[in-house]
Amino acid sequence: MYTTPPLTVNAKITFLLDEGSRGPSTRDGQERRWQWLEEGANFVGRDTVECKGVRWRDVSLTLRRNGVAVVNDGDVAAVVDVQELWWLWCQSYCMFVVSLSSLVELVRSNSVLKHSILFFNLFKADMAHAINLTSSIGLVNNGQFKGSDKTKTAATMLCSLRSTPMRMRGFSGLRGANALDMMVQKTSDTLQSKVAAAVTSIKRGRKSRMTPRAMFERFTEKAIKVIMLAQEEARRLGHNFVGTEQILLGLIGEGTGIAAKVLKSMGINLKDARVEVEKIIGRGSGFVAVEIPFTPRAKRVLELSLEEARQLGHNYIGSEHLLLGLLREGEGVAARVLENLGADPSNIRTQAKAVGAGVGGGSSGNKMPTLEEYGTNLTKLAEEGKLDPVVGRQDQIERVTQILGRRTKNNPCLIGEPGVGKTAIAEGLAQRIANGDVPETIEGKKVITLDMGLLVAGTKYRGEFEERLKKLMEEIKQSDEIILFIDEVHTLIGAGAAEGAIDAANILKPALARGELQCIGATTLDEYRKHIEKDPALERRFQPVKVPEPTVDETIQILKGLRERYEIHHKLRYTDESLVAAAQLSYQYISGKIDYKLEMIQFIFQSLSDRFLPDKAIDLVDEAGSRVRLRHAQLPEEARELEKELRQLTKEKNEAVRGQDFEKAGELRDREMDLKAQISALIDKNKEMSKAESEAGDVGPTVTEVDIQHIVSSWTGIPVEKVSTDESDRLLKMEETLHTRVIGQDEAVKAISRAIRRARVGLKNPNRPIASFIFSGPTGVGKSELAKSLAAYYFGSEEAMIRLDMSEFMERHTVSKLIGSPPGYVGYTEGGQLTEAVRRRPYTVVLFDEIEKAHPDVFNMMLQILEDGRLTDSKGRTVDFKNTLLIMTSNVGSSVIEKGGRRIGFDLDYDEKDSSYNRIKSLVTEELKQYFRPEFLNRLDEMIVFRQLTKLEVKEIADIMLKEVFERLKGKEIELQVTERFRDRVVDEGYNPSYGARPLRRAIMRLLEDSMAEKMLARDIKEGDSVIVDVDSDGNVIVLNGSSGAPPEPSPEPVVV
DSSP: OOOOOOSEEEEEEEEEOOTTOOOOOSHHHHHHHTTTOOTTEEEEETTEEEEEEEEHHHHHHHHHHSOEEEEEOSSOEEEEETTTOOEEEETTEEEEOBOGGGHHHHHHOHHHHTTHHHHHHHHHTTOSBBSSEEEEHHHHHHTTTSSOOTTSOHHHHHHGGGSOEEEEOOOTTSBHHHHHHHHHOOOHHHHHHHHHHHOEEEETTEEEEOSOHHHHTTBOHHHHHHHHHHHHHHHHTTOSSBOHHHHHHHHHHHOSSHHHHHHHHTTOOHHHHHHHHHHHHOOOOSOOOSSOOBOHHHHHHHHHHHHHHHHTTOSSBOHHHHHHHHHHHOOSHHHHHHHHTTOOHHHHHHHHHHHHHHHHTSSTTOSOHHHHHHEEEHHHHHHTTOSOOOOSOHHHHHHHHHHHTSSSSOOEEEEOOTTSSHHHHHHHHHHHHHHTOSOTTSTTOEEEEEOHHHHHTTOOSTTHHHHHHHHHHHHHHHHOOEEEEEESGGGGTTTTOOTTOOOHHHHHHHHHHHTSSEEEEEEOHHHIIIIITTOHHHHTTSEEEEOOOOOHHHHHHHHHHHHHHHHHHHTSEEOHHHHHHHHHHHHHHOSEEEEEEEETTEEEEEEEEEOOTTHHHHHHHHHHHHHHHHHHHSOOHHHHHHHHHHHHHHHHHHHHHHTTOHHHHHHHHHHHHHHHHHHHHHHHHHHHHHHHHHHTTOOSOEEOHHHHHHHHHHHHOOOOSOOOHHHHHHHHTHHHHHTTTSOSOHHHHHHHHHHHHHHHTTOSOTTSOSEEEEEEOOTTSSHHHHHHHHHHHHSSSTTSEEEEEGGGGOSGGGGHHHHOOOTTSTTGGGOOHHHHHHHHOOSEEEEEETGGGSOHHHHHHHHHHHHHSEEEOTTSOEEEOTTEEEEEEEOTTHHHHHHHHHHHHHOTTOOTTOHHHHHHHHHHHHHHHHHSOHHHHTTSSEEEEOOOOOHHHHHHHHHHHHHHHHHHHHTTTOEEEEOHHHHHHHHHHHOBTTTBTHHHHHHHIIIIIHHHHHHHHTTSSOTTOEEEEEEOTTSOEEEEETTTOOOSSOOOGGGOO
């Protein structure tokens, strides 16, 4: 906001000499310099005068005649470029237009150094203006004027100004902060936006926008430079406006653009043009306003330049368009100047149009500039050998060729899943045309793929997109040799449709129906149904060509055809086995694109979209090549270890030097030199080996089947590599490991272990889940705990388990939550709880807890999971369950087990041949058959009956639970021991055959945790204490601190943690 300056000033003013100039050195000369000041101004030193109550008018006259000065009122310092004398007042302080040309002098002036932070921050905050900016390389690179804050020190900002100056002339009329942004951010968008901000007029202190900002966003950098030079010429001539003559001078002075070259060819130079302008309008008064407005005629020139650009089909405004607009206006001073210089405007216009059309359309004489700009010639790329070979797809290519040979509606539409090779078919057609292997109906034609995004980009105004598309259609009709390929053809619907306008599809419909435009479209099945089928008029103009997913054998042939391209790119070779493995493993394991990250030991998978052959197999091959090449390029393992040791030695040496322990530093230096020599020797040896391999004809490293397996495992988390010796031992001892958490229940543990071993060695049915079990037994005997133990042991974490409480699916309408709500219902977009969880984590344990509580419709839905290993969700997507292990727990048969449990529970030597156990198992199985349908039970791998827990097993479980308490207290630095009497008391309290181990947890909580909590709150037990828990003769629990007394009976060593 511009306000009226104060009437007087109280400040110290220091005169700074401009670069290359020296003022008078005598005191008389210094005093004469300030002769415009009246009383109140005292000369206090060299080039400095102190003003007290001096009128601002006198100060301005003085400064105006003396170039650059520093004004310092004790709180604020400002550099003043008084060649133009612009004022900005803020908080009653005097801020002046800034010129950086003499800031080196300012750095040397210690009296103002302390004010630099405030000064520069005010400058960045747009509280000052810039006229003739001179920055420095250090200033730009330092970035002080880009988001600098008040915490930056003055020294940091000013030291950067000591580098070699880099003059940035011609920023007159721009705000200071904007001008600095131009120096720092040299993108065209920034420059254009700043020029738009500059084109304003000031009428009686009020700003009004004179030219639309959007116009300047389309200016090229050279056109922007022309506008800047025009403003500079206006200031040089002392004019308070920018007219057509200044624009002409800017066009000539720019020097490198098309307009400058055309004018130069006519013999017009800047010097002669300036002379003619001065003859016609003369020089101004010399005092130029803050903002220099454009005259109405000059604004008309800018508008005409936009029209000229549109007529030439250009989406930008360059210097040639400004020249054409200047000539088209024809009545300003610029026209008289050209006439006086002997130039023929019509000749200039002809040359500018010819050169401009050639530049905008690519090359002079190009008949299809729009197609060249927005399309890519696939036939030309095929002739140059830049397209990947197309293997197979002969039937689809022939079908496309047949449709293109029709008289009308000759527009094939390739429909297929993403990644099956729709674009490759269009490329295959282009290759056939390039080789001449096509019928005469399409011989010699060009397949051009259209970039719809590029076609729509930049069309801000109504009619621009339609105009582009019409030009494109006209070029295709006139050429009669263009086959247009539009990938993602469904984007035509709605493209470019603004309010009251029509979209691209409706514009193309007539031409598509009449056969004037041959177009190949490509889209997915979902997008075809969603967009094209809903528009019958558009659908009938396209002839669908279905592109199925290739088989594994066809994919192997495709990979072999692409092998050479990927070997050249990665500089290695692929074995045949690796290509076969890529096709087979991608088909078997990669049903979706899986992204994962490792948090501690937990894999988190996210299935993003369905993947299809050959795309997923090609991705496997590509990434495996990248991995092998990266591994081959790295230093040997030994050299990497030595480098790690070297970095540590260097750090220790630097520490010794800082501590002035030079003897130790010398020893470390010698060791450092030895390590460097060893590393250098290893590197040389590695290079020699690589050279020897190259001389022997080896093209480099080799991608094997193992590398493909590693990539599949890293994508999915499924172990597909061959079983190592360590893993074999681990799998053989799986029962032993699971029994550390699950006490008893040998039948269930053995059944789980057998299923995992079958799956790991690849003997399981590939079309079914890893295994499916139903665990039946009373509550609290370890059914859910076994599922958790399996997830933690083999799948990496307890979190690698999907748990569904089937009591939540008791109602009929809740069944849809498993696969997702139907279309039109709330939650449709969220997917199903089961299907989405498996899509995100395809290799996991799925636990259906208390399956008997689910609605019967749930069992109908699970039939296809158990038999075929797949389930279709509400969106029609197939979810793969082939790498899941399904466990269903049930309490059905608990009453039968409880009745016969006494004999089984205390018979410690039973096995599956035991008649009592088999009798109980058969009874439970009969009860399961009464509850579940036969087709459901018949699809399960095994029905496992859990026994009731014996008292001895409960005692072992008590030890496990007590250890968990010990671990929690250990984290608080408290060591806990319990006596044998306390353990027996816990078992007695917690043993209940009907409820399993759950009462045991409640007993530990009541007898141990509650007692410990009271003692800790009473500060009887503190960190670092050793605590012993015992039971007295009356059965009461006592907690003893180890430092105050000895226990009557210390617990056995294994109990103490």
